[in-house]
Amino acid sequence: MIDERISEYLRSLERDMPEYLEQLEKRALREEVPIIRKDAQALLRFLLQMKRPKRILEVGTAVGFSCMYMSEYMPADAKIATIEKVQMRIVPAKENFAGAPRAERIALLIGDAAEVLRVLCEADEVKATGTEEGLREIYLPAGACSVWQQASFTEKYDFIFMDAAKGQYMNFLPYLLKLLAPDGLFVTDNVLQEGSIADSKFSITRRDRTIHMRMREYLYELTHNDALNTTVLPVGDGMALTTFKTN
Template sequence: MNIINDKVTQYIDELYKPLTSQLGQLRKEAEEAKVPIILKDTESLILNLIRMNRPKRILEIGTAVGYSSSCFATIYNDTKIVTIEYNEETYKTALANIEKLGLSDRITVYLGDGTEIIEKLYTEGCEHFDMVFIDASKSHYKRFFDAAIKLVCKDAIIISDNVLMKAMTVSDEYDTHGKHKTNIRRMREYVEYINQADYCHTCVIPVGDGLAISIFHQEAMDLQ
């Protein structure tokens, strides 16, 4: 029996509680402005992963207005976050929100292409990350993933958001106007790629708009 439907989602969303009143207000403002921030059940799952694993450093690709990185920093005070945003206007909004929340000392925001910034960090000898959160342009997930694994620790968690793309990844019938063919093709290729990679264990779960959770294993990578 398939239990994932609108009623179940509504029920789960009603259980949601924001971490702080300030973050609750930021979520409300972002949702009203139709800014694509992480969904409530996605947030709850990722925050519990952070509670369990206590990552010292998180890399985020796709800052948006700074909501998710602020949640990550709030839930575990020892975490430092590097986040990358491509859009300059959104980048400026994120900086303002993060400063308002008093998190500027633990969240560093870069403006630019995700892959290019990661390569720059790698060249500069950036300290490695325990967790990566990919939530940017859906057609570029593979290159973000390939760039990010150069900067992760052994057993790092790599989380890819929105991999089901409102079920369009599963079936073309959900792309009712045929406008997303390229994104669909590339996301399907990406999901297959990370599921077949010998150097990580991946599961795809129907939380939010679909999450892929990959555990990186450096030893397997070294053997290739």
């Protein structure tokens, strides 16, 4: 959404990522797996270093790039749980997590996010040792059992990153707000839809109209809900940053 010349220049200022992330990013791009873009990466890294969250929840793992990226920049004693439902993403995600430098701090919650989030909100606790209907499996890479065994996935999260099916954001929102800690930060990716969010619905192809309308509803809710404080940045494909309002 910003001039390609400026984007290119900003990218040139970015320091290199660790080699395993560079390789993972290259492979994901080659295989056309959608992953967060460079400027979105930089914003996430900055927010993680500023906020220093201890419990992170991600909705939309794909092959694990953003999860491993966040694990690299989160505090040493933080944990990150990530949700994915599609088998062709889950298989490589498990392989990637198994070899991640901070594998023991990662948990992959397998199932449809609508179901998994409902379970996390409604169950008293969900321990790494068991699952509930709707949460098909909890995959923990080697060494992760000892880190996660005391934790319940139903405890509040102080950083939530949503990067899944855009049309479902509105359905996920009530659950995510229940799971967000009072001083937590909630980041939503892809809210500007390559800029087309600003276009009239009549100029949007019929096929994309529902998603256009749903994203507009979602952004309206984030920006007009009296309990929330939101800013929308034209970074990546548009990122909304939300906290609970404080007085």
